Amino acid sequence: MAKITLDRLRHSYMPNPQGAEDWALKEMTQELEDGGAYALLGPSGCGKTTLLNLISGLLRPTVGRILFDDADVTGATPEQRNIAQVFQFPVIYDTMTVYDNLAFPLRNRGVPAAEIDKRVREVGAMLDLGHMLKKRASGLTADGKQKISLGRGLVRSDVNVIMFDEPLTVIDPHLKWVLRSKLKELHHRIRRTMIYVTHDQTEALTFADQVVVMNNGEVVQVGTPVDLFERPAHTFVGHFIGSPGMNVLPCSLDGGRVDFMGQPVETLGTVQASSGNGKLELGVRPEFTRFDSIGIPVEIVKAADVGRFRIVETRHREHRIRLLVPEGQPMPSGHAYVRFDPKHTHVYRDGWLVN
Amino acid sequence: MYKQLNQKAWFLVAPVVALVAFNAIIPLMTVVNFSVQETFGDNVFFWAGVDWFEQVLHSSRFHDALLRQILFTAIILLIEVPLGLIVALAMPRKGPWVSVCLVTMALPLLIPWNVVGAMWNIFALPEIGLMGKGLRSLGFDFNYTRQPLTAWFTVVLMDVWHWTSLVVLLCYAGLVSIPNDYYQAAKIDGASAWSVFRYIQLPKLKRVLTIAILLRFMDSFMIYTEVVVLTGGGPGNSTTFLSIDLVKMALGQFDLGPAAAMSLIYFLIILLLSWLFYTVMTRNEAR
Incomplete structure (x- = not known):
């Protein structure tokens, strides 16, 4: 069990990184609390697996340090760091039984047989594998195999952190939900630090207490799922999280007042006019946008019924504004007016939240 | 629901049946x-x-040839399969050396069989061959044209040189197809190099090894050209394997029955x- 500190960490897969695009992971300083459930969320190629492999020790950072509690582990091997990792594709030892698979990490470390037996049975029961311990591991289904991968991390009582690299990719959709709740339940039970890498926002938001959103090799925002939803720190977070994503519209600043295409818009807090130049944008989620009798005139383009609500796409000149209309609520047609909820309307300068 | 029996399908297989008949069944x-x-x-x-x-x-002639054949196949399988596996494990997985290694490995397989026999014949000649002369000057009494034991040594060495590459290439293909995740997981589980081989590589190579052993078994059991060119089955009958014996009987003595x-x-x-x-x-x- 350990607090993980990433100190000015950078990584490049090239021998001599020059420009910014050579860095797979741009400089980051981050602290991960002991016992927390974290998710690294971002699109493919954003550097989240690189970060995970740096923490696990499968990669050595080009620049920077990694600390577990106060010990510098930058140069330590995965074994020395005492971590566990579950990979995208289940890794099992084909020729062994489920029992031997779970016992393998302990046997490699020379743990006494009686202790191994106790731990394996405990973990087997925890993962609902108890009745198939004597079976050959290769005969199990994908979710069973993934449980074994996880189990090999859990049997060691002293692991510092358990990492998951998109572990549900090959699992059938109806079992994903089961395994996800199992993970959450396990975390509550054993309170180990867990880091979960995924590009699926549902997985990240349901699993983690703290979500680290990454894009282009840098951390864009760290926050609780609620933070990410209500106060996206970057327009990328607004886009990436939520379905549909946040409306991002150009705006201008007129002495502390925010204007969208000549219309004044109320926002949360005030924006400092002096805080530099740069492209200003307005961000408001479809959930906090509604039709009204006054406001921004729009034309309705299309509506999609997704069950409990409808996603309505409207247009103000060339700008698309989407909103959610709950089921059963009347919906205007043709021309209408929309209004933004001031408490959930944010202003971004060059993509970053400023109000 | 009943499955319809459609006898017309036989017409579609007929060309294949005819082809197989001409090249296998009729001969x-x-x-x-x-x-x-x-x-x-x-x-x-x-x-x-x-x-x-x-x-x-x-006939004791057949028994002897069969025994020689079994012994030869057993020896080369015992050498080529482990050796091929070791070489494949030692080969680099990425970088410029991969293609160098692969081409070098493929070379013996590209040489016509009678040329292999001729090469080794000259190479092992006791008076002028590099190996034959070399071994003799080192003090070994080496003369494969006279001694059954050194003849066997040369034949086995030639086969190992010629065919280990096949096992290497098959094993290498199998090794490369093991996802990196397995090695990383093993590292995290604290597995030793031996454990990685025993529990990851060997099980994953089972299929290619099966194929390699089968191919080497069948090919070596039918070995003819290289040995005929190298030793002609001699000295005496000491390297007369089954196929050589068969040719002697059918074409030498014309005992067709x-x-x-x-x-x-x-x-x-x-x-x-x-x-x-x-x-x-x-x-x-x-x-």
């Missing part, structure tokens, strides 16, 4: 024809029943052993 049947009859030429045949089979099965009987017995032995190998090696997968 095989002529051999069967020879094996049960006696002929003195002029297309005159006399019924011989199973006489030729009895004669071949009881016994030769045909021997061909069939030979064929059945290979079929039986291949089936045995395959069944034993894939037994675990059915479970």
Whole structure:
């Protein structure tokens, strides 16, 4: 069990990184609390697996340090760091039984047989594998195999952190939900630090207490799922999280007042006019946008019924504004007016939240 | 719902049946024809029943050739399979050396078999060959044209040189297809290099190893060209393997009946052993 500190960490897969695009992971300083459930969320190629492999020790950072509690582990091997990792594709030892698979990490470390037996049975029961311990591991289904991968991390009582690299990719959709709740339940039970890498926002938001959103090799925002939803720190977070994503519209600043295409818009807090130049944008989620009798005139383009609500796409000149209309609520047609909820309307300068 | 029996489908398979008939069944049947009859030429045949089979099965000449054959195949399998595996494990997985290694490995396989025999014949000549002369000057009494033991040594060495590459290439292909995740997981589980080999690489290589062993078994059991060019089956009969013996009998002595009987017995032995190998090696997968 350990607090993980990433100190000015950078990584490049090239021998001599020059420009910014050579860095797979741009400089980051981050602290991960002991016992927390974290998710690294971002699109493919954003550097989240690189970060995970740096923490696990499968990669050595080009620049920077990694600390577990106060010990510098930058140069330590995965074994020395005492971590566990579950990979995208289940890794099992084909020729062994489920029992031997779970016992393998302990046997490699020379743990006494009686202790191994106790731990394996405990973990087997925890993962609902108890009745198939004597079976050959290769005969199990994908979710069973993934449980074994996880189990090999859990049997060691002293692991510092358990990492998951998109572990549900090959699992059938109806079992994903089961395994996800199992993970959450396990975390509550054993309170180990867990880091979960995924590009699926549902997985990240349901699993983690703290979500680290990454894009282009840098951390864009760290926050609780609620933070990410209500106060996206970057327009990328607004886009990436939520379905549909946040409306991002150009705006201008007129002495502390925010204007969208000549219309004044109320926002949360005030924006400092002096805080530099740069492209200003307005961000408001479809959930906090509604039709009204006054406001921004729009034309309705299309509506999609997704069950409990409808996603309505409207247009103000060339700008698309989407909103959610709950089921059963009347919906205007043709021309209408929309209004933004001031408490959930944010202003971004060059993509970053400023109000 | 009933499945409709459609006999018209036979028309679609007919071309394949005809092709197989011409290149396998008909030649095989002529051999069967020879094996049960006696002929003195002029297309005159006399019924011989199973006489030729009895004669071949009881002849010490056949027993000796079969024993030599089994010994040879066993030796080269015991050398080539582990050696091929070791070489494949030692080969680099990425970088510029991969193609260098692969091409070097493929070279022996590209050389025509009689050329391999000729190369080794000259290479091992006791008076002028690099290996023969070299071994002699080191104090070894090496003369493969006179001593059965050194003849065997040369034949085995030649086969190892010629065919280990095949095992290497098959094993290498199998090794490369193991996802990196396995190695990373093993590292995290604290597995030793031996454990990685025993529990990850070896199980994942099972299929290619099965194929490698089967191919090497069948090929070595039918070895002919290289040995004929190298030793001609000698000295004496010491390197006369089954196929060499068969050719001597059929084309040297023109004993068509016994030769045909021997061909069939030979064929059945290979079929039986291949089936045995395959069944034993894939037994675990059915479970």
